[in-house]
Amino acid sequence: MRRAAAINRANSLVGGLFSFRFTKHVKAMSSSSSSASQDFVSRPVIKKVFAKLQKEGDGAVVRRGISRSEQKLLDPFLMLDEFSVSPPAGFPDHPHRGFETVTYVLEGGITHQDFKGHKGTIYAGDVQWMTAGRGIIHSEMPEEEVNTGLQLWINLSSNEKMIEPNYQELSHSDIPSAEANGVEVKVIAGESMGVQSPVYTRTPTMFLDFTLQPGAHIHQNVPESWNAFAYVLESGEGGCVFGSSNASPVSAHSVVVFGPGNDGVSAWNKSSSKKLRFVLIAGEPIGEPVVQYGPFVMNTQAEIDMTIEDYHYGKNGFEMAKYWMSQ
Secondary structure (H helix, E strand, C coil), X not given: XXXXXXXXXXXXXXXXXXXXXXXXXXXXXXXXXXXXXXXXXXXXXXXXXXXXXXXECECEEXXXXXXXXXXXXXXXXXXXXXXXXXXXXXXXXXXXXXXXXXXXXXXXXEEEEECCCCEEEEECCCEEEEECCCCEEEEEEECCCCEEEEEEEEECCCCCCCCCCEEEEECHHHCCEEEECCEEEEEEECEECCEEXXXXXXXXXXXXXXXXXXXXXXXXXXXXXXXXXXXXXXXXXXXXXXXXXXXXXXXXXXXEEECCCCCEEEEEECCCCCCEEEEEEEECCCCCCCEEECCEEECCHHHHHHHHHHHHHCCCCCHHHHCCCCC
């Protein structure tokens, strides 16, 4: 009964929530700098998606910024959720296989534990970079009354989908940052403003948390072949503009998908009084078929069928599933 219930819960997590290597340096300048348009050609914005609220896990609420309709545009990224969860809601025991999850806590704390004995809590500003690989069953539960953050799913190439699970965890004090001309960046993965993250990314990835004061402008170089998008966390009225200084503003809780380009991404804070905060995420496309069944992401339907069998019978990476339950 417990196994059947767990399988049903896993199946219900269709793209569910809890289910860096190379970039060039960034140049930050105020929006009044006339050299911005002369020096840089920003990638165009090709799609905007407002992340609507939906229920996920066990009583949690998320804003899903990337769903399956954006996956082809944003290879290697599978999903982005902005989550909000308070006890007793949460994300109880569930499996993953074939990709990585990046959890970035914005407020509160999330306690994680898995069937391999890994347990810990990440708090505001902390990051957990989890490689699910061949199989993880874990829980992610809220630690405080208000808990918010982002979770990003990054695909793995076919030759890495069945590697052993692994973790990289950074406290907020371990995440390098830089500040200049009204722009602050926290470098979760990749490089920006001359600082580089210590995180190793199997799928080359950039994950940057930018805060722009009123009137500030940023240009971040992105490798030409990479796909890129931004997710807006905070924005004043008319403040958040991407791609071109005269473009239409973007509201908070929106995904901005950038088209191809050989330079990078530009953003302006046009608000006169409020700061702008967004994450810029980019990655090298894998270019392989994606077959997803809830928290399992493989290359073929046959591999998905095998994954379901492995999970059901507790084998090929899921052996501990027969005996483990989170505390």
